[in-house]
Amino acid sequence: MTEAIYLDDSDRRSFEATVERVAGDRAVLDRTLFYPEGGGQPADAGTLTADGETWRVTDVQKRDTIYHALDGDPPPAGTTVRGELDWERREAHMRYHTAQHLLSALLLDEYDAETTGNQLYADRARIDCGYDRFTETDLADVTARMNELIERSMPVEWYELDRETAEETLDPDRTRIHLLPDSITEVRIVEVGDYDRTACAGTHVSNTDAIGEFTATGRETKGPEEERLSFELSD
Structure with missing residues (x-):
């Protein structure tokens, strides 16, 4: 289950996490600052970066865990990524x-x-x-x-x-x-x-x-x- 670190620290803009698994164009991380859509609040946007490659986070949804939809094939499980929020949004x-x-x-x-x-x-x-x-x-x-x-x-x-x-x-x-x-x-x-x-x-x-x-x-x-x-x- 993804640790929802956005619940404790709303002011952080970036974080590091590990990809736990991949589901199609979605990545599940062990922890995240990206807020999933809910309660009338839209999902966060931003980027994930690893090994010189960057993916845009196009949607975030919470089901059994938190899924980050990306604009390309996600990095494989075990990859360490850096997440950056679209802070203005x-x-x-x-x-x-x-x-x-x-x-x-x-x-x-x-x-x-x-x-x-x-x-x-x-x-x-x-x-x-x-x-x-x-x-x-x-x-x-x-x-x-x-x-x-x-x-x-x-x-x-x-x-x-x-x-x-x-x-x-x-x-x-x-x-x-x-x-x-x-x-x-x-x-x-x-x-x-x-x-x-x-x-x-x-x-x-x-x-x-x-x-x-x-x-x-x-x-x-x-x-x-x-x-x-x-x-x-x-x-």
Whole structure:
């Protein structure tokens, strides 16, 4: 099973690993910084290099282990490779993911709107939530409140709890542990200062001041009592 070192150190940009096996155009490494697609966060991109040859990592997926799709025949099992992340892409995903956590908490606190889904990109994001309809005034208020929260420079921390302890001690409306499969017994918790605490296996910035300026860019109705909010971040 690939060691997911991206869970502990979101700021690292490169690493060394050994190819454990090859499956078609995919390589399985003993350890990786490449985040596999999931939880609304896209897969990382970047390169693997070995013996003077370089492969582009075109996709990363987690199944029984983590598979790295490459743009050519992968290096054989036993090869030591150096992985380099496309850092601009990864950093954007971290900023948007942390902003999404803040937004989910804000919408729950101030609009009683629970998050039902989200999707992040490198230049925008969207969030679906249980709400009747947001107005233009709501969007302006959300933008102002989000920037107030970001400017508080809250630390972002992550750690693991066994599931039973997490379910007994944490607020279920915020952690949303009930959405996780029963097979998950260890829960990774992400905390944003004293404002939000939720279960999440994604990557994040270490302080809200790295998010940048938030702008709610639009809304659309996605069904009975469900709204989709779109947002962008700028430096």
